[in-house]
Amino acid sequence: MSERVRRLIGWGVAVLAVGVIVVGLLPEQAVADPDVREQHLAQRIACPWCHGQSLAESDSAVAQDLVVILREKIDEDWTDDQIYDFFASSYGDHVLLDPPLTGWGIALWSLPALALVSGGWIIWSRQQVTR
Amino acid sequence: MIATIGLLGILLATVSSAQLIGRAWSASRSADANPASVARPVTMMLAGAVIALLALEAGILSHDFSLQYVAANSSSTTPFIFLLAGAWAALEGSIVLWGVILAVFTYLVARTVKTGDRLGLTALAVIGVVSLFWFGLMATVSNPFRVCTELVGGSCAASSWLPFVSAVAPAEGVGANPLLQNHILMAIHPPMLYVGYVGFTAPFAFAVAAMIRGDQGSVWLERTHRWSVIAWAFLGFGILLGAWWSYEVLGWGGYWAWDPVENAAFLPWLAATAFIHSAVVQRRRGMLQAWNLVLVIATFSLTILGTFLTRSGTVISVHSFTQSGVGPALLAFLVVVVLGSLGLFGWRAHLFSSAPRLDSLASREGVFLLNNLILTVFALAILLGTLYPIALEALGNARVSVGTPYFNRVTIPVAFLLLLAMGIGPVTPYRYARPRVVWDRIAAPLVAGLVAGAVAVLSGMESIPVVVIIVLGTFVIATIVKEYLKQVGKVDGSRAAAAGRVLRRDPGYWGGQIAHIGVAFLAVGIAASSGMASRDQVRIAVGDSAVVDDYCIVYEAATSRLEPNRRVDGALLSLRNADCSDEIASLEPVFNQYARPPAVATPAVHTGLSEDVFVALATLPGDDVVLDVMVFPLMWTLWLGGLVSVAGGMWAVFAKRARRKTAVLPVTESADV
Numbered sequence: 001m002s003e004r005v006r007r008l009i010g011w012g013v014a015v016l017a018v019g020v021i022v023v024g025l026l027p028e029q030a031v032a033d034p035d036v037r038e039q040h041l042a043q044r045i046a047c048p049w050c051h052g053q054s055l056a057e058s059d060s061a062v063a064q065d066l067v068v069i070l071r072e073k074i075d076e077d078w079t080d081d082q083i084y085d086f087f088a089s090s091y092g093d094h095v096l097l098d099p100p101l102t103g104w105g106i107a108l109w110s111l112p113a114l115a116l117v118s119g120g121w122i123i124w125s126r127q128q129v130t131r
Numbered sequence: 132m133i134a135t136i137g138l139l140g141i142l143l144a145t146v147s148s149a150q151l152i153g154r155a156w157s158a159s160r161s162a163d164a165n166p167a168s169v170a171r172p173v174t175m176m177l178a179g180a181v182i183a184l185l186a187l188e189a190g191i192l193s194h195d196f197s198l199q200y201v202a203a204n205s206s207s208t209t210p211f212i213f214l215l216a217g218a219w220a221a222l223e224g225s226i227v228l229w230g231v232i233l234a235v236f237t238y239l240v241a242r243t244v245k246t247g248d249r250l251g252l253t254a255l256a257v258i259g260v261v262s263l264f265w266f267g268l269m270a271t272v273s274n275p276f277r278v279c280t281e282l283v284g285g286s287c288a289a290s291s292w293l294p295f296v297s298a299v300a301p302a303e304g305v306g307a308n309p310l311l312q313n314h315i316l317m318a319i320h321p322p323m324l325y326v327g328y329v330g331f332t333a334p335f336a337f338a339v340a341a342m343i344r345g346d347q348g349s350v351w352l353e354r355t356h357r358w359s360v361i362a363w364a365f366l367g368f369g370i371l372l373g374a375w376w377s378y379e380v381l382g383w384g385g386y387w388a389w390d391p392v393e394n395a396a397f398l399p400w401l402a403a404t405a406f407i408h409s410a411v412v413q414r415r416r417g418m419l420q421a422w423n424l425v426l427v428i429a430t431f432s433l434t435i436l437g438t439f440l441t442r443s444g445t446v447i448s449v450h451s452f453t454q455s456g457v458g459p460a461l462l463a464f465l466v467v468v469v470l471g472s473l474g475l476f477g478w479r480a481h482l483f484s485s486a487p488r489l490d491s492l493a494s495r496e497g498v499f500l501l502n503n504l505i506l507t508v509f510a511l512a513i514l515l516g517t518l519y520p521i522a523l524e525a526l527g528n529a530r531v532s533v534g535t536p537y538f539n540r541v542t543i544p545v546a547f548l549l550l551l552a553m554g555i556g557p558v559t560p561y562r563y564a565r566p567r568v569v570w571d572r573i574a575a576p577l578v579a580g581l582v583a584g585a586v587a588v589l590s591g592m593e594s595i596p597v598v599v600i601i602v603l604g605t606f607v608i609a610t611i612v613k614e615y616l617k618q619v620g621k622v623d624g625s626r627a628a629a630a631g632r633v634l635r636r637d638p639g640y641w642g643g644q645i646a647h648i649g650v651a652f653l654a655v656g657i658a659a660s661s662g663m664a665s666r667d668q669v670r671i672a673v674g675d676s677a678v679v680d681d682y683c684i685v686y687e688a689a690t691s692r693l694e695p696n697r698r699v700d701g702a703l704l705s706l707r708n709a710d711c712s713d714e715i716a717s718l719e720p721v722f723n724q725y726a727r728p729p730a731v732a733t734p735a736v737h738t739g740l741s742e743d744v745f746v747a748l749a750t751l752p753g754d755d756v757v758l759d760v761m762v763f764p765l766m767w768t769l770w771l772g773g774l775v776s777v778a779g780g781m782w783a784v785f786a787k788r789a790r791r792k793t794a795v796l797p798v799t800e801s802a803d804v
Binding site for chain 2: 111
């Protein structure tokens with residue numbers, strides 16, 4: 001088999017595989033199923049008295065009650081942010097496992113990004129200009 | 132008696148550490164730099180540490196409850212293996228084990244120091260400082276040989292540091308911590324982790340010694356390279372065992388919770404991973420001298436930070452079983468290490484910064500640099516996430532949490548980048564890589580990765596991150612296999628002999644590639660088991676069944692038995708296929724109740740090629756039982772991957788390098804063409 005043919009087959013297989021992956025994964029992501037939302041939010045909100053376990057992980061009665069409340073809010077069409085704010089104001093900021101982007105939270109989220117950019121710049125600038 | 136012997140051992144080791152500092156330092160400055168004078172303190176330190184550990188074991192095995200540590204951590208019904216492990220099951224004892232490992236490492240380092248080796252002698256003095264801290268800790272705030280002097284209601288109310296005061300003994304000990312006596316893994320996990328933690332002392336000490344002496348070049352790096360890889364492998368193995376224990380024993384249905392203490396072990400591992408890679412660049416190309424010093428300081432400091440977080444009770448977690456004066460001492464030591472070594476670095480850095488520049492980013496060095504950047508940022512993000520709640524609380528703010536969602540958000544993109552770099556890096560030539568050359572080496576593996584992704588999608592996987600990880604993981608493995616087969620093809624002789632010969636020709640390179648294959652499997656396991664897990668809770672009456680996912684679970688009977696150290700209540704279950712006809716496995720998740728709380732729910736796990744079925748009790752089994760049933764796809768790839776990557780590290784260090792034969796390419800990294 002000539003090099004050219006092999007290359008063509010390679011590209012063909014690659015394109016086909018990418019097609020399968022894209023087509024296979026696209027439709028799944030559009031679903032805003034209430035069960036999926038409940039699962040996602042339950043992972044992002046901590047049970048207030050369970051040593052930092054999320055509502056999804058904790059077996060405690062409190063956590064189960066809070067999941068019921070969470071589900072009510074979802075069924076009443078609250079947005080994720082509204083639900084998040086509701087839990088934070090009712091039980092304190094520490095129930096948010098995903099620290100919000102305010103105050104010190106800005107530093108938490110932006111410092112790694114800043115380090116990535118500045119580190120990347122340093123590496124880039126170390127390249128020799130000759131060549 | 133036992134307490135006196137033990138304490139004398141600790142004091143011997145403490146004095147010897149101090150002596151080691153003085154003798155090693157003055158030998159390093161003397162005219163002939165003769166190491167003969169350090170042999171005694173090094174041996175005595177080891178002897179003292181071993182005596183302390185043996186005395187502690189003797190106290191535990193002989194049920195000498197007049198020792199406060201023994202009474203608090205064992206009882207006459209504790210099984211033998213957990214008595215043995217009891218010596219490191221709590222704070223004071225674990226520091227004794229730490230000291231023994233440190234003394235063994237010191238002894239091994241001392242054996243490599245020959246006459247005229249000023250760097251080695253200075254490094255021994257630095258190790259002396261570190262050991263003085265640890266043995267000093269044992270002799271003061273963390274003394275494992277405190278004896279009980281007053282009993283109130285059968286338990287010890289007051290204790291003394293003096294081992295020869297008239298001691299009183301409670302009739303029975305409290306027993307081992309249930310979490311720790313529930314599974315054999317808890318006897319092995321801490322020693323492995325400690326070998327990892329302590330192992331970084333040698334690279335750190337040589338780095339500090341090189342800075343103190345102003346020894347440029349890579350001697351310190353060459354001499355400690357093996358230590359770093361060994362420590363890295365053990366640390367990884369320790370973390371893996373911890374994760375496995377969490378999965379097999381704790382019954383919450385996971386193996387990793389981004390718990391601050393887990394992060395504390397993961398952080399030095401990340402820094403060490405970066406260090407091992409950047410060390411290759413310095414050894415091969417003379418670059419990154421200053422950066423390697425920073426990384427080794429960071430790695431060592433992170434091990435101390437990890438110990439501080441684990442042992443001080445600063446954070447609430449499954450690991451913080453203690454609170455004592457050890458916390459402040461560790462914090463002070465951490466501050467001294469960080470400020471001291473960074474101060475030294477700031478003072479001496481100008482000596483180490485004259486490295487050659489990068490010819491081009493498109494080169495092996497370039498990919499190594501990217502790898503280092505990604506790993507460093509990764510570690511920084513996890514460090515921030517770990518310390519953020521502690522720092523805010525210390526500043527007087529309201530309590531906040533940083534949990535799994537934050538860490539996942541950071542980890543997933545980083546994992547993508549790392550896997551990509553891992554696929555491309557090892558087949559990229561040094562100095563300057565022509566894109567054509569690299570492309571020829573990665574094109575076919577990329578197609579293989581995409582095909583694997585397509586197969587995963589066709590077989591029903593729906594999670595984007597999982598599919599991306601499968602594509603990249605397959606790409607990494609395919610690149611390595613392709614390169615390997617190419618090398619094997621070039622070797623004369625039988626195929627089997629050639630296959631072994633290639634691996635032995637450059638153990639460092641191929642050990643690294645084996646570790647990469649392990650990491651690729653690990654990544655697939657982590658992604659699949661977390662991204663596609665399902666969790667359900669079912670209530671089943673005895674004799675009845677419930678269908679969960681594609682399985683049918685029959686609750687056959689409640690079981691109950693008394694063992695010497697615990698009461699075990701279980702539910703006998705039959706795991707069957709969806710229509711309840713064929714049995715797949717018999718499972719018995721249990722509750723273990725020990726003399727002291729908490730009760731431990733041990734899950735039952737059925738491991739299959741495509742997925743694990745994990746069943747834990749949510750209630751005590753009776754006429755009915757509530758079960759947490761979880762399904763974790765491809766779980767085995769996680770454990771296998773972890774073991775393979777540890778094996779890769781071991782191969783890199785211990786494999787005997789094959790002798791060169793004619794007709795074989797020079798013994799350099801295989802992809803340097």
